[in-house]
Amino acid sequence: MGRKGEVQVIQTEYRYQQLENWLLQAIAEQRWRLGERLPSIRALCEQQGVSKATVQHALQRLEAQGLVEARPKAGYFVALQPRAARAPRNLARIEAPRPVTVSELFLDIMRRGAAFDLLPDLHAGDLPPGIVALNRAIGRALRRQKGDDHQYYDAPAGEMALREQLALHGARRGWQVQPEQLCVTSGCQHALFLALMACCRKGDVVAVESPGFYGVLQLLEQLELQVIEVPTSSETGLDIDALERVLQRWDIRACVVSPAFATPSGALMPPAARQRLLALAEQFDLAIIEDDIYADTAFVQVPDPLKALDTGERVILCSSFSKALSRDLRLGWIAGGRWHERILHLKLVTQLASSRYLQRGVAEFMADGSFAAHLRRQRSELRSRRDRLIASLHDWPGEIRVSTPQGGLAVWLELPEPADTLGAYPRALEQGLVITPGPLFSVSGQFRNCLRISFAHPWDGRRIEALNRLPELLLPS
Amino acid sequence: MGRKGEVQVIQTEYRYQQLENWLLQAIAEQRWRLGERLPSIRALCEQQGVSKATVQHALQRLEAQGLVEARPKAGYFVALQPRAARAPRNLARIEAPRPVTVSELFLDIMRRGAAFDLLPDLHAGDLPPGIVALNRAIGRALRRQKGDDHQYYDAPAGEMALREQLALHGARRGWQVQPEQLCVTSGCQHALFLALMACCRKGDVVAVESPGFYGVLQLLEQLELQVIEVPTSSETGLDIDALERVLQRWDIRACVVSPAFATPSGALMPPAARQRLLALAEQFDLAIIEDDIYADTAFVQVPDPLKALDTGERVILCSSFSKALSRDLRLGWIAGGRWHERILHLKLVTQLASSRYLQRGVAEFMADGSFAAHLRRQRSELRSRRDRLIASLHDWPGEIRVSTPQGGLAVWLELPEPADTLGAYPRALEQGLVITPGPLFSVSGQFRNCLRISFAHPWDGRRIEALNRLPELLLPS
Numbered sequence: 001m002g003r004k005g006e007v008q009v010i011q012t013e014y015r016y017q018q019l020e021n022w023l024l025q026a027i028a029e030q031r032w033r034l035g036e037r038l039p040s041i042r043a044l045c046e047q048q049g050v051s052k053a054t055v056q057h058a059l060q061r062l063e064a065q066g067l068v069e070a071r072p073k074a075g076y077f078v079a080l081q082p083r084a085a086r087a088p089r090n091l092a093r094i095e096a097p098r099p100v101t102v103s104e105l106f107l108d109i110m111r112r113g114a115a116f117d118l119l120p121d122l123h124a125g126d127l128p129p130g131i132v133a134l135n136r137a138i139g140r141a142l143r144r145q146k147g148d149d150h151q152y153y154d155a156p157a158g159e160m161a162l163r164e165q166l167a168l169h170g171a172r173r174g175w176q177v178q179p180e181q182l183c184v185t186s187g188c189q190h191a192l193f194l195a196l197m198a199c200c201r202k203g204d205v206v207a208v209e210s211p212g213f214y215g216v217l218q219l220l221e222q223l224e225l226q227v228i229e230v231p232t233s234s235e236t237g238l239d240i241d242a243l244e245r246v247l248q249r250w251d252i253r254a255c256v257v258s259p260a261f262a263t264p265s266g267a268l269m270p271p272a273a274r275q276r277l278l279a280l281a282e283q284f285d286l287a288i289i290e291d292d293i294y295a296d297t298a299f300v301q302v303p304d305p306l307k308a309l310d311t312g313e314r315v316i317l318c319s320s321f322s323k324a325l326s327r328d329l330r331l332g333w334i335a336g337g338r339w340h341e342r343i344l345h346l347k348l349v350t351q352l353a354s355s356r357y358l359q360r361g362v363a364e365f366m367a368d369g370s371f372a373a374h375l376r377r378q379r380s381e382l383r384s385r386r387d388r389l390i391a392s393l394h395d396w397p398g399e400i401r402v403s404t405p406q407g408g409l410a411v412w413l414e415l416p417e418p419a420d421t422l423g424a425y426p427r428a429l430e431q432g433l434v435i436t437p438g439p440l441f442s443v444s445g446q447f448r449n450c451l452r453i454s455f456a457h458p459w460d461g462r463r464i465e466a467l468n469r470l471p472e473l474l475l476p477s
Numbered sequence: 478m479g480r481k482g483e484v485q486v487i488q489t490e491y492r493y494q495q496l497e498n499w500l501l502q503a504i505a506e507q508r509w510r511l512g513e514r515l516p517s518i519r520a521l522c523e524q525q526g527v528s529k530a531t532v533q534h535a536l537q538r539l540e541a542q543g544l545v546e547a548r549p550k551a552g553y554f555v556a557l558q559p560r561a562a563r564a565p566r567n568l569a570r571i572e573a574p575r576p577v578t579v580s581e582l583f584l585d586i587m588r589r590g591a592a593f594d595l596l597p598d599l600h601a602g603d604l605p606p607g608i609v610a611l612n613r614a615i616g617r618a619l620r621r622q623k624g625d626d627h628q629y630y631d632a633p634a635g636e637m638a639l640r641e642q643l644a645l646h647g648a649r650r651g652w653q654v655q656p657e658q659l660c661v662t663s664g665c666q667h668a669l670f671l672a673l674m675a676c677c678r679k680g681d682v683v684a685v686e687s688p689g690f691y692g693v694l695q696l697l698e699q700l701e702l703q704v705i706e707v708p709t710s711s712e713t714g715l716d717i718d719a720l721e722r723v724l725q726r727w728d729i730r731a732c733v734v735s736p737a738f739a740t741p742s743g744a745l746m747p748p749a750a751r752q753r754l755l756a757l758a759e760q761f762d763l764a765i766i767e768d769d770i771y772a773d774t775a776f777v778q779v780p781d782p783l784k785a786l787d788t789g790e791r792v793i794l795c796s797s798f799s800k801a802l803s804r805d806l807r808l809g810w811i812a813g814g815r816w817h818e819r820i821l822h823l824k825l826v827t828q829l830a831s832s833r834y835l836q837r838g839v840a841e842f843m844a845d846g847s848f849a850a851h852l853r854r855q856r857s858e859l860r861s862r863r864d865r866l867i868a869s870l871h872d873w874p875g876e877i878r879v880s881t882p883q884g885g886l887a888v889w890l891e892l893p894e895p896a897d898t899l900g901a902y903p904r905a906l907e908q909g910l911v912i913t914p915g916p917l918f919s920v921s922g923q924f925r926n927c928l929r930i931s932f933a934h935p936w937d938g939r940r941i942e943a944l945n946r947l948p949e950l951l952l953p954s
């Protein structure tokens with residue numbers, strides 16, 4: 001490939017190298033686009049008049065460069081290209097702690113955007129086999145109700161059978177947790193609410209990722225907590241240096257962080273940053289609220305939770321089944337560390353209990369391996385959807401930057417200035433499209449030229465058509 | 478019956494009078510105890526050698542005196558006797574507003590007592606047909622899930638089909654409510670939490686019934702609200718005169734009241750008191766939080782809610798299916814009046830949404846008449862259980878006073894001093910019995926000699942045996 005002006009003398013070129021170069025060129029010309037399947041090995045043999053071993057050799061070399069991806073029993077697919085890997089810049093400024101005021105427009109966006117979908121009226125696709133199995137397990141649990149079971153409230157911590165399964169699920173990620181350290185909630189937002197209520201008091205300052213999850217900002221507003229936004233990269237997550245400067249300057253009670261595929265950035269926090277975060281928590285007497293909700297969507301390997309490293313019981317892990325299984329279950333969990341008893345009390349006082357038959361059904365679904373099978377199927381599906389989305393962004397005019405998350409359900413886009421995604425929101429809505437503008441992920445007016453786009457839903461024709469309408473809505477012509 | 482020493486000259490006595498007196502005597506001697514069935518009309522004809530018309534005449538006279546009760550197709554039953562009708566006295570003192578501190582022991586009691594059962598490990602009885610129908614309806618709703626339904630969150634207000642059914646249910650009680658004015662919650666405790674969070678701010682004073690529901694006291698503590706307890710009678714509920722004096726003296730933000738079969742008193746607030754309460758709310762700019770959870774258990778007629786009289790949108794009605802249908806559903810509702818939008822926002826921020834398939838199942842269960850049928854069956858069952866409980870209290874030594882609620886799930890007992898129900902709690906627990914001591918229903922240490930006993934569960938042999946062990950535990954020998 002050589003630098004410009006350099007004379008390349010290629011004495012001999014093996015057949016596999018010729019094939020490799022031909023494939024590289026064809027991918028660069030987008031003969032097959034990101035996420036699309038290459039011709040089969042047999043087809044390549046025939047087309048190029050080479051042996052199977054030669055084709056395999058060339059493909060393995062491309063795979064090693066990260067340009068194609070092998071999927072068992074499916075073939076080779078075009079993987080991320082250099083252009084797509086240009087990540088959004090780290091834009092967030094650091095501003096002093098402040099109370100949170102979320103506008104009415106933001107509330108409207110949050111209400112609609114909760115569906116995580118550009119086209120929320122589409123309702124396409126088939127019920128995945130995992131959901132069919134889940135519904136059957138819940139149905140069986142319902143039919144097993146007997147006597148006056150229905151006359152009892154569950155214990156506030158939740159059904160032991162489910163907590164046992166959750167503990168096993170944690171153990172697979174290097175997290176040794178006892179069922180007694182867990183509390184079942186009505187989803188992750190409920191868990192975050194309990195966590196913040198347990199470790200903060202009105203007026204306390206909470207550090208959050210910027211850009212970060214709007215649901216947390218809304219909670220801070222309602223609980224009358226102050227916020228400080230810490231710059232967050234779409235590759236490595238929360239900027240620990242920035243956090244340290246913030247902690248040295250202000251008195252911070254808690255930090256909400258999403259080390260695994262944070263929304264909107266999709267970042268995965270590296271191990272060293274995790275260690276530093278916990279050391280800072282110890283040094284500055286911080287509570288760490290870990291939003292772990294996207295971990296199970298990991299495309300390759302589910303990362304260990306931050307909580308697994310938590311020797312000081314300072315991490316409150318919050319999660320739910322909403323992103324990796326079903327948003328309609330309304331089941332989540334929280335591991336409250338040193339705040340566990342207080343969290344149980346708050347769960348009891350604000351909601352009494354969760355439904356036992358539902359928890360039993362989900363516990364059985366986990367115990368018989370159906371949950372793991374569902375996650376396996378879903379991961380490659382999600383990765384394809386991500387690739388399909390990023391590929392289509394290549395057609396957008398102008399210079400855009402996009403995250404390439406290894407898990408989660410969305411990419412984060414940085415559009416050329418002066419794009420105004422918030423201004424585009426009502427125009428999109430007129431066309432039946434719900435977009436998630438960048439400023440939703442901050443309270444300081446940043447990220448006006450940024451946008452989160454979800455790949456949670458299948459890219460059927462109408463959704464692709466909707467996606468293709470976005471450049472006109474978003475980009476200055 | 479005459480006073481002692483009085484000479485009774487009975488000139489003539491009709492046959493029906495003779496029979497009436499004979500029945501009165503037999504009831505007084507407890508030949509049939511409270512709640513038991515009298516011999517059939519045919520059997521009485523044969524035993525007493527009288528005509529059917531004579532028996533009917535005598536029974537109707539006893540019924541008019543409230544001593545027996547006719548139940549269609551079942552016969553005549555011994556109803557409340559004068560001794561049983563001696564209601565607990567109105568003991569509550571008025572003390573200045575104060576912050577709420579609930580002890581750890583209270584928390585333990587609340588956790589265990591949530592089961593509302595003396596013998597929580599018994600799990601006796603059969604699944605009622607209403608619950609079987611409910612579970613089937615939920616199962617059908619699960620099976621109807623399709624496409625990517627599971628990928629969407631419900632709107633914060635909840636599923637329209639359920640809100641429509643709840644509005645119809647309200648209309649049958651003289652309450653004209655639109656589905657758009659309702660919000661679905663995770664039970665009544667969750668509704669009460671949303672209500673208090675919506676209309677109060679930290680430090681505000683909230684008036685509550687005394688004795689009143691411990692769940693509210695716990696909520697006030699967690700939300701850092703102050704409480705003022707207003708004396709409450711076991712017959713007419715909240716003492717409106719006392720409330721007026723309280724309002725004249727202190728600045729009160731909200732009043733939590735349970736006009737229909739309040740726990741623990743079981744009181745039903747008379748119409749005039751309701752009108753006065755709403756007038757006071759208007760005069761003193763009060764929010765009224767109506768806990769309506771027991772209304773559907775009414776033994777005779779479901780009373781109209783206070784909310785039906787609320788022209789100023791000052792009443793926030795909170796309820797759920799937990800008492801009249803199933804505690805494991807975890808479904809409730811709230812009609813927030815002028816605070817409706819704020820409540821929707823709080824629901825969204827603290828929990829996002831409720832489960833749609835579950836709401837659809839319950840909506841169908843209501844729409845096909847199964848809920849109404851369940852309530853009809855349950856009412857006479859609950860009344861019998863109440864009567865059976867009160868009858869057994871007759872055997873307790875000493876002078877006890879007991880409420881005779883016309884709905885709800887519990888009676889309120891006043892034991893002779895120096896009974897100490899709180900002191901008896903750990904002793905009862907050692908025997909596997911969970912009692913609900915009076916002081917739980919107040920934060921001021923009152924009601925030490927009082928006790929709530931539930932009749933929510935069937936009186937099978939073991940539960941009766943448990944009940945019979947209470948006098949020894951509770952009464953000073």
